[in-house]
Amino acid sequence: MSADRISGIFFLLLGLAMYFVVNPAYIETVEGGSLNPKTVPNIISVIIALCGGLLVVKPTHHEVGDLRNIARTGFYSLLLIAGLYAMSRFGFEYVAPVLAFAIMWFIGERRPFWLAFGAVGMPALIWFLVTQALGRALP
């Protein structure tokens, strides 16, 4: 199945789900006024569903490229999510060096100088810029 058909089906379903399920459940009904809060989201949902359907019928020749790259991006996304979760528990000061080191290591960096600079120097620079120079709090 072509990439456009896959994304077309997704947007067709998204538009329908928004129109029939999400918008009625998560937008309050209001009496009076010139424009109901549901009107614009409903129109947009219909447009998304229609365009998604059209894309299924008439896809372009777009290709998504190497699936291994998408899988790698998924892995890096998970790494970031884990880092963010850890930051919410332990704070930026402790997690940032580990996260920076992990990112550099997985990309393939093995030179000790750059690893040390990325894992210690950069977070320290950011700490100095934010907390000392700007007087703001780190996450």
Add this chain to the structure above:
Amino acid sequence: MVDLATITAGFGDAFTPFNLMFVLFGVLLGQFVGAVPGIGPIMAMAIAIPFTFGLDPLPAIAFLVGVNKGGLVGGAVPAILMNTPGTPDAAATALDGHPLAKRGKPLKATKMALFSSVTGDLFSDIVLITVSAPLAIMALKMGPIEVVALMIFAFSILAGLIGNSLIKGMIAAALGLLVASVGQDPEHYTPRLIFGYWDLFDGLPLPSVAIGMLAISEILRRMSLAHGNVKSGIITDGSNRPEDRRVSWAEYWACRYTMLRGATIGTILGALPGIGSTAAAFMSYAMTKAGSKDPSSFGKGNLQGIAASESANSAVVGANLIPLLTLGIPGSVGAALIISAFMIHGMQPGPLLFEQQGRLVYGLFGAMLMANFVNLWVGQLGLRFWTKVVSAPESIIFSAALLLCIVGVSMATSGLFGVAIMLIFAIVGYLMSTFGYSLVIFIIAFFLGPRFEKSIAQSLALTNGDLTQMFKSPVAVALLVLSVVSFVYFMRKNAEAEAIDSKT
């Protein structure tokens, strides 16, 4: 009309050592990040915006203008030295810049890029300063009905021009509008699509969405491409002959018509929403090559090729602000980021901006002019250094950029909730670009969404719910007809392209 006293006061505000310092910082940062393949001025601006919160509006915007302009000059460095453009619009520069560098003249190539970039940029800034105030006066005559029609027209142009499919362009625009509808509705102020998260009551935070979609998604994409390969091939050694390390006045003057043509193309295309600087650079390059007495020398290190590309792509930046300042419609992602910075600092782009904050607007113009000269100065001194910057490993660039994005968004949104939204939009942005949906259209639609809905509500209130009243406004009718024409035109164009594509 803005009076002369306001104009001089605005320029007077800009030309202070304090603002000059922020312009200098911005240009330095812009040239630095532009020279690093994988970051670029757009990502740098997205990261820098939250760090300007504590500043007054003029130095903050002067800083961001410096980043944007500096980034264009810096973007040419990796294009010339590595044949890897730091920014997409520098791709045309690589066509002649890289061969010239390979012939042992990397400094000559980067200096020609610098001079033509500053020339094109200055040209478009002068046009912007001259035409924007009269255009804003015309725009002031438009009511909500005309604004709705204008936005529909802008969307029809954007959806058709960006990307290879009008349908996908429409989906990207609709998705941007849908995401913009999260929060309170503009008429009744009731919560809408917030799913119980009251942090979303004021809408999705602008920095989270913009940085997630533009910066993080791009970093994620480049990280997956760089996986296991952190080295880069680079040309930094060159000839030691003085004439190979500089651009003489005679060489610069010989390119004057090329730069004028490039700057004109860039200014015209930049004033139209959606046509990016990449298109301007390639169009200018193609026209220069076609008009040359020696077209075979192009692609082999011709200075005219570098001048054509750089003057055009830099001229787009100033001209991009014409629809932004006069109509409140951003014509590019860079302009959309500047609009978000304006809004954060209390400026509401659009025709009323000249009337209500004329002094600040002319302060911005002053900062833009300053940034051109600072760009030239910093570029002259810094080019040798930027050639070293491109050899920095991507691994450290990506990890540092990610940490800066997390910290920047956390500061802008007061917590990690905004960072979580940023990550969600990073994944959405990555998937959208992977499947061929334009992030530019999405972001512009997201920015315009609330104003679009508000204008519809005002139009309905004015016409007592009778939308046929729209047809009594000749401007609205003309814009709607133009929208239909552009829609049909792009549908046919796409169909023709598809037909050619399927034959080959």
